Amino acid sequence: MTRRVAAAGGRWETDVVPGWGTTVTATLPLAAGGAEAVAATWPAAASGAVRRARLNARELEVLDGIARGLRNRAIAAELRLSEHTVKFHVRNLLEKLGVSSRGEAAALVRVNQG
CATH class of the missing domain: 1.10.10.10 (Winged helix-like DNA-binding domain superfamily/Winged helix DNA-binding domain)
Structure with a gap:
């Protein structure tokens, strides 16, 4: 998934907080x-x-x-x-x-x- 997001010109971030879980943020460019x-x-x-x-x-x-x-x-x-x-x-x-x-x-x- 990380590669697909990067190939689309986006960004993939993972934030792990012990006791709270994992947050995954995918940022993708939008059309004009x-x-x-x-x-x-x-x-x-x-x-x-x-x-x-x-x-x-x-x-x-x-x-x-x-x-x-x-x-x-x-x-x-x-x-x-x-x-x-x-x-x-x-x-x-x-x-x-x-x-x-x-x-x-x-x-x-x-x-x-x-």
């Missing part, structure tokens, strides 16, 4: 004009999803930590909360965003940031 269409559509969709979720300020702070790849313990230390409270916020924001994993929540933020 395609990049603008994707850039215009995806951030707006993600932004809308986050807005519709009506996350409170603390949930947004926790979501920011998730998007930066922090674990609950690190988020708790940064926000001066208990790890249990962070778990509570993670569970709530996942439900509000309509996603089933931290990775999906982080992807919404990454797409929103362009």
Whole structure:
């Protein structure tokens, strides 16, 4: 697969995080004009999803930590909360965003940031 992506002019990245799993990112070039269409559509969709979720300020702070790849313990230390409270916020924001994993929540933020 790596060779096929490279042959198409793309990039293949693998990120292994012990205890979290493996993230594989394949970046492929789009046809002329395609990049603008994707850039215009995806951030707006993600932004809308986050807005519709009506996350409170603390949930947004926790979501920011998730998007930066922090674990609950690190988020708790940064926000001066208990790890249990962070778990509570993670569970709530996942439900509000309509996603089933931290990775999906982080992807919404990454797409929103362009």
